[in-house]
Amino acid sequence: MTRDVSPGRSVWKLRMIRFVLFVFGRAAQVLSRIDPEVRREVSRWPEGFVIRYTVLPHGPSMVLARTRAGRLAYRGGGDDGAPAGLTVALKNVRSALLIFTFRVGMQQAYAQNRVSVRGDVPTALSQMRVLNRVLAYMLPEKVVRRITLRTPEIGPFRKYVSRGFLYLFGIPFGV
Numbered sequence: 001m002t003r004d005v006s007p008g009r010s011v012w013k014l015r016m017i018r019f020v021l022f023v024f025g026r027a028a029q030v031l032s033r034i035d036p037e038v039r040r041e042v043s044r045w046p047e048g049f050v051i052r053y054t055v056l057p058h059g060p061s062m063v064l065a066r067t068r069a070g071r072l073a074y075r076g077g078g079d080d081g082a083p084a085g086l087t088v089a090l091k092n093v094r095s096a097l098l099i100f101t102f103r104v105g106m107q108q109a110y111a112q113n114r115v116s117v118r119g120d121v122p123t124a125l126s127q128m129r130v131l132n133r134v135l136a137y138m139l140p141e142k143v144v145r146r147i148t149l150r151t152p153e154i155g156p157f158r159k160y161v162s163r164g165f166l167y168l169f170g171i172p173f174g175v
Contacts, residue, residue: 010093021077035137038133050063133154
């Protein structure tokens with residue numbers, strides 16, 4: 001007698017990925033308002049430009065969009081139907097966990113074929129600079145140096161004041 005066996009879905013892994021996407025989305029939204037370098041990068045993107053981060057095949061996702069004011073808006077974790085100008089697809093849950101637990105950087109994951117990018121290449125590179133800048137604010141410098149090719153230069157006063165604002169008000173309230 002044969003029986004079909006389907007792979008199990010680890011609920012905690014999916015919840016953790018969803019949580020990290022939420023935190024990153026909110027942080028990117030806030031930093032596009034308070035950090036001049038992030039604001040400059042985002043202002044180069046076309047108005048209404050949508051970036052979708054998704055975990056394949058049916059994992060969590062996150063949508064960021066550029067507003068008229070030249071900032072990023074976190075649109076949540078669902079598919080809102082808007083066509084994405086850039087889609088960053090993580091190949092599976094395991095790859096997403098390696099990236100979101102900061103064991104592998106996005107560039108290394110791309111080189112290992114864990115990530116695929118579909119869309120405008122110059123904007124994808126700009127998006128990577130924004131991602132590195134957001135990580136520099138969110139994480140300790142030792143971790144950032146390990147997972148990025150070039151650590152963004154941020155003054156210590158700006159970094160710690162912005163980090164405090166980010167964790168106290170930005171991420172919880174989306175200010």
